Amino acid sequence: MGTDDISAELTRNTKNAPPELLTRVFFFICAALSVVTTASIVVLLVSEAAKFFSVTAPLVGFAGETVSMVDFLTGTTWQVGSGEYGVLALVSATILITVGAGVISIPLGVATAIYLSEYASTRARSILKPALEVLAGIPTVVYGFFALIYITPAIQTLLPDTGTFNLAAASTVVGIMIIPMVASISEDAMSAVPDELKQAGYGMGATKFDVSTGIVVPAALSGIFSSFILALSRAIGETMAVTVAAGSQANFLPPWDPTSYLEGALPMTAAMIQLLLSDITGGGLAYRSLFAIGLTLFVLTLTMNIISDVITQRYREEY
Amino acid sequence: MATEDRTIDGFGQVSRTVGTVFRYLLLAATLIGIVALVILLLFVANDAIQPLTADPGWHLTFFATLVVPTLAVGGYLASRNQSAAAVGVGTIGLAVVTTMFAGGLSLIFVDIVDSITWAAAVLTLAVPTAAVVAIARVSNRSPLELLAVAVILYYVSLFGVPGPLRSVVGTGQLLPGVGSVVASIPVLPVDWMLLFATFTLPVAVVVRYYARQLVDDRTATAIVAVGLVAVAIAATAAPTAGITPVPATVLASVVLLPTMTYVTTTALSRPHDRVGLALPGAVFGGSLLGAVAVRTLGYAGPQAWVDWQFLTSAHSRNAIDAGLYPAIGGSILLMLTVAVLSFPLGVGAAIYLEEYAPDNKLTRLIDVNISNLAGVPSVVYGLLGLGVFVRYFGQPSGTVLVGGATLALLILPIVIISSREAIRSVPNELRQASYGMGATRWQTVKNVILPRSFSGVLTGTILALGRAIGETAPLIMIGAPDVLFSLPADLSSKVSAMPLQVFAWSSLYATPEFYQRAVPAGVVVLVSVLLSMNSVAIVLRNKFE
Numbered sequence: 135m136g137t138d139d140i141s142a143e144l145t146r147n148t149k150n151a152p153p154e155l156l157t158r159v160f161f162f163i164c165a166a167l168s169v170v171t172t173a174s175i176v177v178l179l180v181s182e183a184a185k186f187f188s189v190t191a192p193l194v195g196f197a198g199e200t201v202s203m204v205d206f207l208t209g210t211t212w213q214v215g216s217g218e219y220g221v222l223a224l225v226s227a228t229i230l231i232t233v234g235a236g237v238i239s240i241p242l243g244v245a246t247a248i249y250l251s252e253y254a255s256t257r258a259r260s261i262l263k264p265a266l267e268v269l270a271g272i273p274t275v276v277y278g279f280f281a282l283i284y285i286t287p288a289i290q291t292l293l294p295d296t297g298t299f300n301l302a303a304a305s306t307v308v309g310i311m312i313i314p315m316v317a318s319i320s321e322d323a324m325s326a327v328p329d330e331l332k333q334a335g336y337g338m339g340a341t342k343f344d345v346s347t348g349i350v351v352p353a354a355l356s357g358i359f360s361s362f363i364l365a366l367s368r369a370i371g372e373t374m375a376v377t378v379a380a381g382s383q384a385n386f387l388p389p390w391d392p393t394s395y396l397e398g399a400l401p402m403t404a405a406m407i408q409l410l411l412s413d414i415t416g417g418g419l420a421y422r423s424l425f426a427i428g429l430t431l432f433v434l435t436l437t438m439n440i441i442s443d444v445i446t447q448r449y450r451e452e453y
Numbered sequence: 454m455a456t457e458d459r460t461i462d463g464f465g466q467v468s469r470t471v472g473t474v475f476r477y478l479l480l481a482a483t484l485i486g487i488v489a490l491v492i493l494l495l496f497v498a499n500d501a502i503q504p505l506t507a508d509p510g511w512h513l514t515f516f517a518t519l520v521v522p523t524l525a526v527g528g529y530l531a532s533r534n535q536s537a538a539a540v541g542v543g544t545i546g547l548a549v550v551t552t553m554f555a556g557g558l559s560l561i562f563v564d565i566v567d568s569i570t571w572a573a574a575v576l577t578l579a580v581p582t583a584a585v586v587a588i589a590r591v592s593n594r595s596p597l598e599l600l601a602v603a604v605i606l607y608y609v610s611l612f613g614v615p616g617p618l619r620s621v622v623g624t625g626q627l628l629p630g631v632g633s634v635v636a637s638i639p640v641l642p643v644d645w646m647l648l649f650a651t652f653t654l655p656v657a658v659v660v661r662y663y664a665r666q667l668v669d670d671r672t673a674t675a676i677v678a679v680g681l682v683a684v685a686i687a688a689t690a691a692p693t694a695g696i697t698p699v700p701a702t703v704l705a706s707v708v709l710l711p712t713m714t715y716v717t718t719t720a721l722s723r724p725h726d727r728v729g730l731a732l733p734g735a736v737f738g739g740s741l742l743g744a745v746a747v748r749t750l751g752y753a754g755p756q757a758w759v760d761w762q763f764l765t766s767a768h769s770r771n772a773i774d775a776g777l778y779p780a781i782g783g784s785i786l787l788m789l790t791v792a793v794l795s796f797p798l799g800v801g802a803a804i805y806l807e808e809y810a811p812d813n814k815l816t817r818l819i820d821v822n823i824s825n826l827a828g829v830p831s832v833v834y835g836l837l838g839l840g841v842f843v844r845y846f847g848q849p850s851g852t853v854l855v856g857g858a859t860l861a862l863l864i865l866p867i868v869i870i871s872s873r874e875a876i877r878s879v880p881n882e883l884r885q886a887s888y889g890m891g892a893t894r895w896q897t898v899k900n901v902i903l904p905r906s907f908s909g910v911l912t913g914t915i916l917a918l919g920r921a922i923g924e925t926a927p928l929i930m931i932g933a934p935d936v937l938f939s940l941p942a943d944l945s946s947k948v949s950a951m952p953l954q955v956f957a958w959s960s961l962y963a964t965p966e967f968y969q970r971a972v973p974a975g976v977v978v979l980v981s982v983l984l985s986m987n988s989v990a991i992v993l994r995n996k997f998e
Contacts, residue, residue: 164801245482273923343472371830373926
């Protein structure tokens with residue numbers, strides 16, 4: 135082999151050599167698949183939901199049965215059998231469950247985060263963190279069963295008026311389920327608080343309590359808030375636990391009235407499961423209402439995720 | 454003097470009470486959720502296993518043979534030799550987890566894929582792979598030529614010559630594919646021998662690879678060879694114990710081979726921790742002794758609803774006869790499909806974003822998009838499966854393939870995010886060193902990044918798979934049947950799953966009978982599978998962190 139051959143062998147440009155090119159293209163396709171997924175979710179939900187509303191149906195050239203968008207958004211009766219599609223009946227139940235879950239998970243989650251980031255020893259952390267992960271790893275249908283079989287009877291012994299299906303038990307289990315989410319995102323925010331700030335606090339003579347509540351929590355506030363929003367958006371999308379435990383009768387409950395929690399209702403996700411199980415004929419109005427609820431749910435959770443992103447980006451304390 | 458007193462008064466006095474109260478309040482808040490879950494799990498375990506229906510003598514016997522020795526040995530090890538205790542717990546964990554895994558695999562080999570089909574498939578893929586590797590080793594061909602050779606070899610191996618091109622070429626089948634050669638051998642060896650050659654041997658190769666990290670080559674080979682003999686003995690001896698040879702081979706290859714290798718390599722390479730092996734001895738020996746003792750003494754065990762009958766029979770209108778078998782098989786097939794689809798795609802996307810992606814708008818879009826996809830509710834993914842796979846592509850509803858693809862899309866963002874974290878934790882010096890040696894990007898990814906981040910990627914994938922097999926809503930949306938009486942035969946037949954079956958029992962068959970028997974039993978099986986997957990993931994993470 136001459137010197138030219140050797141130098142050609144050693145210096146050839148490998149950027150577009152077949153293995154390089156093939157692997158790069160493959161990896162790019164994998165990453166781009168996520169964009170395709172989102173695009174198909176949006177296209178599917180929008181196109182099917184457009185066929186559901188009388189305002190938008192002509193735009194997509196659809197001439198079947200439709201529902202007025204105003205009736206959908208402001209109606210408080212959800213009766214698929216008699217053609218009444220008032221989503222507020224479902225939204226009210228979802229709001230009640232989300233608020234109830236938030237009341238349970240937010241204080242417990244933040245307290246857990248403070249304990250893990252400020253107080254717990256390394257050994258305690260190594261036990262508590264996997265245990266919390268297990269809380270989030272139990273299938274949601276199992277949580278629904280727990281609510282129905284063990285928590286509802288417990289509530290009934292205290293408050294005998296409680297129905298077999300009730301929002302209190304459902305929100306309790308959804309709350310337990312999202313504690314790890316609040317805790318882990320808040321804890322990440324708290325451990326990102328620079329050590330100098332804490333040391334400065336201790337140097338001023340502050341106690342651990344003062345440092346935790348006066349320095350760490352305020353400094354990590356944007357992260358803590360974004361954890362609330364993400365966890366609540368998770369609670370909104372939670373399906374099986376509420377399907378099993380919250381009931382199957384759509385029923386508008388005033389969200390401002392605490393006694394609503396003792397009654398059963400049908401949250402959005404549970405309504406979707408019910409529609410699917412009730413043998414809907416493909417392409418009918420009930421089938422398309424599925425996508426209208428799905429779109430509502432998707433827009434709601436996406437908005438909350440984006441808000442949470444904006445909060446972390448914009449209000450993050452920079453050190 | 455007076456003024457000084459006033460300034461000193463109260464300054465520097467710190468209340469310990471507030472701090473202490475706050476600390477314990479936080480601890481209590483941390484524990485509330487965990488304790489609530491433990492209580493609920495105890496309730497459901499009590500309903501499913503009914504320990505109080507057993508004879509007091511049964512409890513007493515097992516207390517004497519199992520609980521007391523285990524506590525004594527465990528307590529001694531924990532106080533004297535922590536690393537030996539870890540070896541003991543590790544051995545027990547390995548045996549338990551591999552047994553569950555082997556149970557699932559046996560189900561596949563007994564009821565879905567028979568050993569001839571399996572052997573044919575393995576040989577069809579193994580023969581051309583070996584040929585390509587050999588050609589690449591021997592001759593210095595360019596990658597394009599190798600690729601062409603590989604394509605031709607795989608084609609021949611799969612379809613024979615000329616295969617589906619028959620009509621184009623215009624000749625008859627000249628050479629059969631490897632699969633049909635295997636299927637047409639007139640005198641086939643016994644099916645467990647086929648399985649031994651095509652399943653046990655690959656397992657042995659993997660086990661030997663891990664054993665070599667602890668002991669020298671020759672010892673590793675010897676240990677694995679002894680293990681193989683043990684598997685063969687187990688398979689031939691199994692019929693006398695009433696077990697058919699195929700599940701016995703699977704069980705022995707997946708449980709016996711790794712556990713024996715772990716025990717012997719640990720005993721050889723860490724002599725100080727040998728004493729830890731007393732713990733599995735106490736647990737398994739105690740269980741065996743207890744079982745023999747209660748049988749001879751005639752004590753009745755608890756009337757558990759989770760029993761062999763529950764695990765091996767299908768749904769029934771009668772809660773007592775209802776079982777989980779088709780759902781277990783469905784969950785296993787779904788999990789395999791999801792793993793095959795989501796692992797390469799997820800890891801590929803993570804590699805692209807961490808190693809290849811230029812910092813431009815498209816990359817940022819993909820990045821934001823993935824974190825938002827992780828927050829999309831699972832019912833919406835179910836709608837996606839229904840609208841796109843079932844309606845648009847016209848797939849039949851509720852099949853293994855549609856369910857697996859939908860669940861794979863659902864966990865893809867989780868796999869990508871955790872794999873990215875694992876890849877990011879590979880030190881940058883290693884990358885620079887690899888590039889400095891003249892390695893290309895793909896060579897760096899293949900030889901440096903992937904091996905270093907593999908355990909992290911695996912941990913994230915196992916956790917995501919756990920999420921996938923716990924999901925019910927997407928399966929309902931794509932039209933999986935509530936009740937199925939047989940295992941899915943292939944990828945395009947209807948599938949049920951464990952959480953779906955539990956949901957069907959707790960909603961459609963909502964009677965006290967089902968609430969007290971079948972549902973708790975189903976919950977116990979589902980939760981134990983998930984807990985063991987979670988613990989494998991956590992052990993992997995702690996070991997390699």
